[in-house]
Every structure is written in structure tokens, then in C-alpha cells.
Amino acid sequence: IKADLVLLAMGFTQPVAEGVIDVLGLEKDARGNVKVNENGQSSNPKVFAAGDVSTGASLVVRCIASGRKSAQGIHNFLTGR
Ligand SMILES: Cc1cc2nc3c(=O)[nH]c(=O)nc-3n(C[C@H](O)[C@H](O)[C@H](O)COP(=O)(O)OP(=O)(O)OC[C@H]3O[C@@H](n4cnc5c(N)ncnc54)[C@H](O)[C@@H]3O)c2cc1C
Numbered sequence: 277i278k279a280d281l282v283l284l285a286m287g288f289t290q291p292v293a294e295g296v297i298d299v300l301g302l303e304k305d306a307r308g309n310v311k312v313n314e315n316g317q318s319s320n321p322k323v324f325a326a327g328d329v330s331t332g333a334s335l336v337v338r339c340i341a342s343g344r345k346s347a348q349g350i351h352n353f354l355t356g357r
Contacts, residue, residue: 281350284310284318284325285343291329307332316346317353324350 277299284296290308291297297304303311303319309332310325312318318325326346327339351357 280322281354282320282323283346283350284323284329285327286329290332312346314345315349315352316342317349321353324353 277296282300284291286296291310293304293308297310300318300320300323302323302325305311309328310318310330312325312330316324316326316330318330324346326343328334331338331342
């Protein structure tokens with residue numbers, strides 16, 4: 277996959293790794309969710325994740341907060357902060 281940046285926000289059940297997650301070679305946590313740092317950035321610096329795909333099954337409010345955090349992380353990444 278050739279892209280400048282990828283944001284994954286794909287699911288409240290455990291994500292299916294086969295496909296985009298495996299193709300991108302992303303690290304997963306012990307529960308099979310996409311592993312991200314405090315900025316929502318995955319093991320591939322150009323791939324961010326937000327919501328249940330990174331936290332596992334959760335609540336909409338947490339999903340929104342996760343999305344906002346990742347959006348800020350993406351902004352910082354793109355602006356070199
Ligand atoms: C039965 C049930 C009841 C719930 N009730 C509540 C509740 O009352 N209150 C509450 O706060 N939360 C509730 N939740 C949790 C809430 O729905 C989730 O936390 C929230 O929807 C997660 O949002 P998300 O954007 O991370 O993922 P999702 O809402 O799951 O959105 C992911 C999207 O990505 C798409 N997708 C998946 N894989 C791919 C792919 N490979 N390529 C392209 N698109 C893809 C999916 O089709 C989906 O449209 C409930 C969950 C369930 C299952």
C-alpha cells in the first residue's frame with residue numbers, strides 16, 4: 277500500500293487482521309487490536325488508528341476521544357511537531 281498517511285477506524289469487534297492490518301504489517305496488542313502509542317500512531321509511523329480498532333470493544337464517547345487524540349497526533353506528525 278502506497279500512501280502518505282493512513283487512518284484506521286474500523287471496528288468494534290476485534291479487528292480482522294487479514295487484509296489491511298496484515299498487509300501493512302502492523303503490530304498488535306495481546307488482544308489482537310492495533311497497537312498504538314499515546315498519539316494514536318501505530319508501529320508504522322504513517323499509520324494511525326482510532327476507536328475500537330485500537331482499544332477493543334468500548335463506548336462511543338471513548339471512541340470519539342480516541343479519534344480526537346489521533347487527529348491531533350496526525351496533525352503533529354504532518355506539521356513536524
Ligand atoms: C451491540 C452493541 C451495542 C453497543 N451499545 C453501545 C451503547 O449503548 N453506548 C455506547 O457508547 N457504545 C455502544 N457500543 C459500542 C460502540 O458501538 C463502539 O464503541 C463504536 O461504534 C466504535 O466506533 P468505531 O468508529 O471505532 O468503530 P465502528 O463503529 O465499528 O466503525 C468501523 C467501521 O469500519 C468499517 N470497516 C471495518 N473493516 C473495514 C475494512 N477493512 N475496510 C473498510 N472499512 C472497514 C466497518 O464496516 C464500520 O463501518 C455498542 C457496541 C455493540 C456491538
